[in-house]
Amino acid sequence: MREAIERWVDDHRDYILAFTKALVSIPSENRYPSGDEKQVQMFLFRYLGALDCETDLFLPTDVPGLTEHEGYLGGRDYRDRPNVVGRRKGAGGGRSLLFSGHVDTVPRGDDPWTVDPFGGIVKDGRQYGLGLFDMKGGMAAAILALELLRELNVTLLGDVLVETVVDEEYGGANGTLACRLRGYEADLAIVPEPSNLAICPAHQGGSMFRIVFEGRAGRAFSGETLVNPVFAAARFLDIFREYERYHAAKRSSSPWFAADPGPPAYVQGVRAGPAHLPLTDRVPSSCSIDVWIQCYPGTTEEELRCDFEAFCLERAAGDELLRSMPPIIQKLIRFLPGTEIPSGHPALDVLAETARELHPGGLPVQGAPFACDAFVFHRYSRTPCIIWGPKGGNAHAADEYIDVEAFFLLVKLYALTIVQWCGVAAIGRPRRTDRG
Ligand SMILES: [Zn+2]
Secondary structure (H helix, E strand, C coil): CHHHHHHHHHHCHHHHHHHHHHHHCCCCEEECCEECCHHHHHHHHHHHHHCCCEEEEECHHHCCCCCCCCCCCCCCCCCCCCEEEEEECCCCCCCCEEEEEECCECCCCCCCCCCCCCCCCEECCEEECCCHHHHHHHHHHHHHHHHHHHHCCEEECCCEEEEEECCCHHHCCHHHHHHHHCCCCCCEEEECCCCCCCEECEECEEEEEEEEEECECECCCCCCCCECHHHHHHHHHHHHHHHHHHHHCCCCCCHHHCCCCCCCEEEEEEEECCCCCCCCCCECCEEEEEEEEEECCCCCHHHHHHHHHHHHHHHHHCCHHHHHCCCEEEEEEEEECCEECCCCCHHHHHHHHHHHHHCCCCCCECCECCCCCHHHHHHHCCCCEEECCCCEECCCCCCCEEEHHHHHHHHHHHHHHHHHHHCEEEECCCCCCCCC
């Protein structure tokens, strides 16, 4: 089986990269609070149908109980944003496996790319594209693994499911939650977020805050007293820098994060004055700083927030300027908890063994250094979840890419994992798909 899988991938390298290119060429930017995922979802819906999958297409908000659920994040618009699920039925008696991932990408942004973000261009061993690393590539690898096994005419014992969801960026998670509430469960879920091929039984969580400073705007033509909030914000940035170091020194009791360099905290935006106007004409009325702070599994929202506030407010109280203009800390979006699979779960052995078969020396097993939708599985379903996805770089940045050789390996890894996890009922004569 392993040799047949390897041969198929080696014989279909151009086809594989054409498929990832096709996904990248259909923009699906998350335009909070709405998004443009529909076209790529219709493409995937048809594609999964052609792979003999039972398919399901539904708006998250059409799932009863979603908007009342404790895990639902309000304020999003789901018109024209369908989820897609495909199920390849097994013969019965095997374990089921679900690949779950998001098809929304971050918006392109203003940073210049050196290549077309929607071109899927291959250059120097990399394929470039917006959302290719995070995470159209991972979902493409899962679908290609399914296609490969169909062409090799492998009848599996357990079911394989592929779900592509909308609205993960900006802490969405509602698309993934909607699939759980619609009843999709499996013996294991793999979330192909960009883990650089590491098998991740755990992942970090995080919170987003806005720190606001209010001043008094204008130009003082009549002697008005102006208060410029940017200087207080600048002081606060120094405090946040200190916090970054303090926070990164934290360690996790989870063995999956034993070698982790510490949870990151980022300043992601600073705003003052009218950003939509080409020139400014006054002292701004307010200045705000947006930050994203990550945490390890086990840290609660309350713990993260209290620790952050105590650190910053204590230092602000010792600063004369900040005493006169205290920071106002606001919560943005939902808290995303870090979660982990129960230790000793049999999936870890299966995945590690599969990795050793295809990649001498195996692959690293460690906690993912980012937050993602995996928590939805651990909090709100019976399905245990592992994060395992492509190698690449520049997620949420210009020139996002996947490593092409590692991507071919990933397709092989997924195909062999499906075989090992779900079990094989029969192998027929290989068949060719008419690719039209
Ligand atoms: Zn992602």
